[in-house]
Amino acid sequence: MNLEKTLNPALSNLCSFKLSGQLNELITIHSLEELRYIRQHYASIFVLGKGSNTLINPNHHYDAIIKLSPKLLEPRVSNQYLTVSASTSVNKLMTLCKQYELSGLEFCAGVPASIGGMVTMNFGCWGKEISQLITDIMVMTPSGEIQRISNSECQFSYRSSTIKKEDWIVLSCTLKLTKSRKALVEKEIKDAITQRLQKQPLREATFGSIFKNPKTKYAAELIESAGLKGKQFDNITVSSKHANFLENTNNASYANAINAIQTIQKEVSKQNNIHLEPEVDLMIAT
Ligand SMILES: Cc1cc2nc3c(=O)[nH]c(=O)nc-3n(C[C@H](O)[C@H](O)[C@H](O)COP(=O)(O)OP(=O)(O)OC[C@H]3O[C@@H](n4cnc5c(N)ncnc54)[C@H](O)[C@@H]3O)c2cc1C
Numbered sequence: 001m002n003l004e005k006t007l008n009p010a011l012s013n014l015c016s017f018k019l020s021g022q023l024n025e026l027i028t029i030h031s032l033e034e035l036r037y038i039r040q041h042y043a044s045i046f047v048l049g050k051g052s053n054t055l056i057n058p059n060h061h062y063d064a065i066i067k068l069s070p071k072l073l074e075p076r077v078s079n080q081y082l083t084v085s086a087s088t089s090v091n092k093l094m095t096l097c098k099q100y101e102l103s104g105l106e107f108c109a110g111v112p113a114s115i116g117g118m119v120t121m122n123f124g125c126w127g128k129e130i131s132q133l134i135t136d137i138m139v140m141t142p143s144g145e146i147q148r149i150s151n152s153e154c155q156f157s158y159r160s161s162t163i164k165k166e167d168w169i170v171l172s173c174t175l176k177l178t179k180s181r182k183a184l185v186e187k188e189i190k191d192a193i194t195q196r197l198q199k200q201p202l203r204e205a206t207f208g209s210i211f212k213n214p215k216t217k218y219a220a221e222l223i224e225s226a227g228l229k230g231k232q233f234d235n236i237t238v239s240s241k242h243a244n245f246l247e248n249t250n251n252a253s254y255a256n257a258i259n260a261i262q263t264i265q266k267e268v269s270k271q272n273n274i275h276l277e278p279e280v281d282l283m284i285a286t
Contacts, residue, residue: 001033001034001037003027003028003029003034003037003038004027004028004030005025005026005027006025006026006027006028007024007025008023008024008025009022009023009025010022011023011056011058011254014026014048014051014056015051015052015054015055015056015207016050016051016052016112016205016206016207016208017051017055017205017206017207017246017248017252017257018205018251019055019056019248019252019253019254019257020251020252020253021058021253021254022058023056023058023065024058025064025065026048026065026066026067027064027065027066027067028067028069029066029067029068029069029072030069030071030072031072032072032140032146032171035066035068035072035140035144035169035171036140036144038064038066039140039142039143039144039169040144042063042064043063044061044062044063044064045062045063045064045065045066045169046060046062046064046065046066046283047066047067047068047116047169047170048065048066048067049067049086049087049113049114049116049117049120050089050112050113050114050117051207052111052112052113052117052207052208053113053117053121053207053208053209053279053280053281054117054207054280054281054283055207055254055257055258055280055281055282055283056254056283057254057282057283057284058254059254060283062283067087068085068086068087068116068169068171069087070085070087070088070092072085072086072087072171072172073085073171073172075088075096077096077100077102079179080102080176080177080178080179081135081174081175081176081177082096082097082100082102082174082175082177083172083173083174083175084096084115084172084173084175085115085172086114086115086119086170086171086172086173087114087115087116088114088115089112089113089114090108090109090110090111090112090113090114090115090118093105093108093115094106094108094109094189097177097185097189098182098185098186098189099182101179101180101181101182101185102177102178102179102180102185103177103178103179103180103184103185103188104133104175104176104177104178105130105133105175105177106185106188106189106191106192107125107126107128107192108123108130108192109188109189109192109193109196110192110193110196110197110202111196115170115173116170116173118130119131119134119137119154119161119163119170119173120161120163120164120170121159121160121161121279122156122157122158122159122161124158124159126195129156130175131151131154131156131161133175133176133177134151134154134156134173134174134175134176135150135151135174135175135176136149136150136151136173136174137149137154137170137171137172137173137174138170138171138172138173139163139166139168139169139170139171140168140169140171141166141167141168142167142168146171147168149168158212159212159279199241199242200239200241200242200245201239201241201242201245201247204239204245204247204248205247205248205249206239206245206246206247206248207246208245208279208280209244209245209279209280210244210245210246210261210264210276210278210279210280211223211244211264211265211276211277211278211279212276212277212278214274214276214277216274217272217274218244219243219276220242220243220244221243222268222272222274222276223238223243223244223264223268223276224243225271225272226264226267226268226270226271226272227267228243228264228267228268229243232249233256233259233260233263234250234256235248235249235250235251235252235256236248236249236252236256236257236260237249238260238264246260246261261278261280261282264276
């Protein structure tokens with residue numbers, strides 16, 4: 001099989017945190033046949049979406065790191081149902097929503113993510129979660145079978161689903177949206193981006209929330225009360241806009257990021273006796 005393999009790709013092009021360093025190899029998948037081949041010939045696979053919630057570990061233990069090409073599947077619209085391929089970016093989603101006058105996804109606007117990552121992580125904010133809009137997804141199972149999985153079978157919960165546990169690769173997702181008008185959708189998107197810009201360091205190199213919120217408190221509050229908001233760790237800063245975000249200010253490496261995360265965990269645990277669980281995928285083999 002003639003696969004598209006990129007040798008030594010720069011991590012800065014593969015994740016929104018713009019890590020320094022490089023991967024050994026990245027395989028881009030253009031067809032279901034290629035994906036099935038990979039499933040059958042590589043024991044462990046890591047699927048990279050837009051890398052907006054992944055710290056890419058250059059010393060990972062996976063047999064293959066893959067990215068799905070946007071050409072795997074064309075978007076389909078039927079009344080208020082939108083089906084998109086896993087690699088569809090949020091920007092492209094917003095364009096489709098405006099074009100087909102569909103509302104519901106505006107809360108995701110401005111985030112540099114892909115639908116595959118958003119489904120897997122059950123993306124959410126402001127009391128909304130993408131799982132509330134998903135009817136079903138198409139996946140490739142570890143044996144290379146293509147299966148339609150209903151919303152309830154995904155077992156969505158806070159920033160989680162059963163997708164990782166089952167080792168499914170998301171191929172596409174169908175969302176049930178609401179019929180609207182183009183101007184209204186445009187306004188909602190604009191408002192969502194304005195709100196994000198006020199609350200998050202949207203223009204900086206970040207990877208979204210570092211930690212999940214514990215049951216009783218927001219992670220950002222705990223980090224702030226530990227005196228870490230704005231704190232600098234060499235080339236990484238705890239955002240002064242939102243303490244649960246790290247900003248890569250000067251070519252930070254994976255090791256730098258892990259060091260910052262562990263230091264925050266230790267400080268918060270010392271002061272509040274609460275263990276913060278990373279939301280970001282650290283690509284550590286389990
Ligand atoms: C500025 C900024 C703001 C953010 N705001 C939010 C927010 O409001 N709410 C929120 O929930 N998150 C937020 N995030 C985090 C991030 O955007 C989400 O977690 C998003 O869902 C990740 O999508 P991705 O395509 O970048 O996934 P990646 O980071 O590439 O991958 C995330 C996980 O999903 C898996 N995955 C990706 N694609 C597939 C696939 N096709 N099949 C199987 N597994 C797959 C990966 O293996 C990995 O485990 C933000 C990030 C940034 C940078």
